[in-house]
Amino acid sequence: MATPTTPPTRSILTADELVDLSLQVAGHPGIVTTRDDQWIVKAANQAERAFYEAAYQNPHHADSALVRNYLAKFAGTVLFYPPQATATQPEAAVQVSGQDQVQAKPEEGIQLANQFHNLVEPFIMDVKIGTHLYEASAPTEKKVRFRSKYGHTPSFRYGVRIAGFHIPDPSNPQGAALTLDRESLRAITTEDTPAWVAKFVPAARLGEDYASALLEWLQEDFAGLNRALGEGDGANLYAIGASTLVMYEGNVERALPLFKEWQVAHTASQVEAARRIRDQLFRFTMIDFGHSYWEANPTVLNGIRLGLSNLVQIVKSIRTGQPMEWQEGAKGNVDETALV
Ligand SMILES: Nc1ncnc2c1ncn2[C@@H]1O[C@H](COP(=O)(O)OP(=O)(O)O)[C@@H](O)[C@H]1O
Numbered sequence: 001m002a003t004p005t006t007p008p009t010r011s012i013l014t015a016d017e018l019v020d021l022s023l024q025v026a027g028h029p030g031i032v033t034t035r036d037d038q039w040i041v042k043a044a045n046q047a048e049r050a051f052y053e054a055a056y057q058n059p060h061h062a063d064s065a066l067v068r069n070y071l072a073k074f075a076g077t078v079l080f081y082p083p084q085a086t087a088t089q090p091e092a093a094v095q096v097s098g099q100d101q102v103q104a105k106p107e108e109g110i111q112l113a114n115q116f117h118n119l120v121e122p123f124i125m126d127v128k129i130g131t132h133l134y135e136a137s138a139p140t141e142k143k144v145r146f147r148s149k150y151g152h153t154p155s156f157r158y159g160v161r162i163a164g165f166h167i168p169d170p171s172n173p174q175g176a177a178l179t180l181d182r183e184s185l186r187a188i189t190t191e192d193t194p195a196w197v198a199k200f201v202p203a204a205r206l207g208e209d210y211a212s213a214l215l216e217w218l219q220e221d222f223a224g225l226n227r228a229l230g231e232g233d234g235a236n237l238y239a240i241g242a243s244t245l246v247m248y249e250g251n252v253e254r255a256l257p258l259f260k261e262w263q264v265a266h267t268a269s270q271v272e273a274a275r276r277i278r279d280q281l282f283r284f285t286m287i288d289f290g291h292s293y294w295e296a297n298p299t300v301l302n303g304i305r306l307g308l309s310n311l312v313q314i315v316k317s318i319r320t321g322q323p324m325e326w327q328e329g330a331k332g333n334v335d336e337t338a339l340v
Pocket residue numbers: 023024025026027028029031040042072112113114115116124126164243245287288289290
């Protein structure tokens with residue numbers, strides 16, 4: 001891919017500045033946060049580092065609705081020493097020249113806004129979007145593996161797959177009432193998917209009004225991201241395996257007073273005030289750009305937009321009680337060979 005390489009990392013975070021992320025619902029384990037809990041630090045490959053650097057350094061990308069509204073705030077690429085790196089990764093230990101002590105080799109990563117900062121009981125859902133799960137140039141072994149892993153999920157045909165799901169235990173905010181493991185996530189069929197999205201926003205626990213606003217926000221953001229991918233540099237996003245990460249405040253003692261304030265601001269058409277309150281309750285970002293580039297590719301983009309259209313449809317079907325009608329991609333926007 002014709003992506004410029006990023007300059008070397010800007011800063012170094014030591015192991016004692018970092019702690020393990022308490023809640024990681026998908027992906028490779030090992031995401032950490034800064035001690036103030038405001039940032040996550042994720043080990044990132046060259047593609048993901050370059051993607052974020054370009055997103056925030058190139059004014060065309062930075063000005064796009066995609067970057068402004070839907071990417072997690074990015075603080076730069078970093079070198080970091082994971083907590084207990086020497087204990088868990090002895091192979092990463094290297095001799096630092098001129099020093100006697102053995103020091104773990106730092107990881108190269110990115111620093112992003114922690115989406116569940118300040119949420120007391122975060123509900124979390126990670127949804128992979130797109131019909132293309134690997135690059136055309138991927139080794140055959142990977143293609144075969146991905147088809148067998150995900151061929152029966154809605155990914156290849158409809159561009160949607162629930163890849164992470166967590167509902168907190170109200171009696172123990174640190175504990176999980178339900179966190180789906182990899183096997184259970186993979187077993188979610190096309191048919192089951194709308195029911196899982198519905199389960200993500202339980203009106204019985206949250207109250208009808210708050211739950212209904214959360215569904216409205218979810219629909220707004222799936223649709224808004226879809227629009228952002230049709231305009232400006234959003235249309236130059238080539239992303240394979242990216243997700244939308246959704247979380248919200250599930251602690252009703254904290255959420256409901258804020259939600260009341262939102263209702264007042266919203267009713268009075270105080271758009272900015274309403275938005276600030278919404279941001280405290282509900283977080284929506286696109287993440288996971290390890291196979292992403294700023295390069296127009298309509299086929300891949302259409303597969304992502306198909307997924308987002310289907311997610312809008314899912315939320316609509318939950319809100320109206322109508323059955324879900326899945327939309328098929330135009331021929332060529334779906335990897336036909338991957339369908340089973
Ligand atoms: N900015 C963030 N804030 C909070 N949690 C995050 C953030 N980014 C990622 N995570 C957590 O880490 C998981 C994996 O992140 P992801 O970027 O998809 O990593 P991977 O490249 O290993 O798939 C997400 O499902 C989510 O639980």
